Amino acid sequence: MGRRELAYAVLLCLAGAGLAAWAATFAWExxxxxxxxxxxxxxxxxxxxxxLPWLWALALVGLAGGGAVLATRxxxxxxxxGLLALLGxxxxxxxxxxxxxxxxxxxxxxxxxxxxxxGLLAAAGGLLTALRGHRWPAMGARYERxxxxxxAGGPIGGQGTxxxxxxxxxxxxxxxx
Numbered sequence: 001m002g003r004r005e006l007a008y009a010v011l012l013c014l015a016g017a018g019l020a021a022w023a024a025t026f027a028w029e030x031x032x033x034x035x036x037x038x039x040x041x042x043x044x045x046x047x048x049x050x051x052l053p054w055l056w057a058l059a060l061v062g063l064a065g066g067g068a069v070l071a072t073r074x075x076x077x078x079x080x081x082g083l084l085a086l087l088g089x090x091x092x093x094x095x096x097x098x099x100x101x102x103x104x105x106x107x108x109x110x111x112x113x114x115x116x117x118x119g120l121l122a123a124a125g126g127l128l129t130a131l132r133g134h135r136w137p138a139m140g141a142r143y144e145r146x147x148x149x150x151x152a153g154g155p156i157g158g159q160g161t162x163x164x165x166x167x168x169x170x171x172x173x174x175x176x177x
Contacts, residue, residue, distance in 0.1 A: 088123025
């Protein structure tokens, strides 16, 4: 159950932050500029990244934090989960502001709404990590060497790298038992 929850939390954080970053690259607000005849009407748009520059940066931090959940363990993972939950709520606030603010042009509600949804997903992943992350397995723990295992044998008897080089100088292979 722990590995499944870990996978859900990481996927929620990555998907939410990625969705918010992606949504911030589209035009949230468009203006129509009327020019003199015979020149055509021009439509200019400003992206969520241009309107709220901090939004893009927080989404990238959320992507990095989602990967960091895998590399941490214990209380550090729980603290990281709390920070990711706060980051997700900040993305929600940015998306909500994009929906409600008057930027002077016509607002395309799809992209701020997707940013808001991404923030909710990231906040859910962070909250799950903060509440249950200390119980999940750590990355690579099964590959760590235990300190009570004896060193490998061989002709040099596990004495160290100097003895291995001396064995090579004598023409012996230090890896052969």
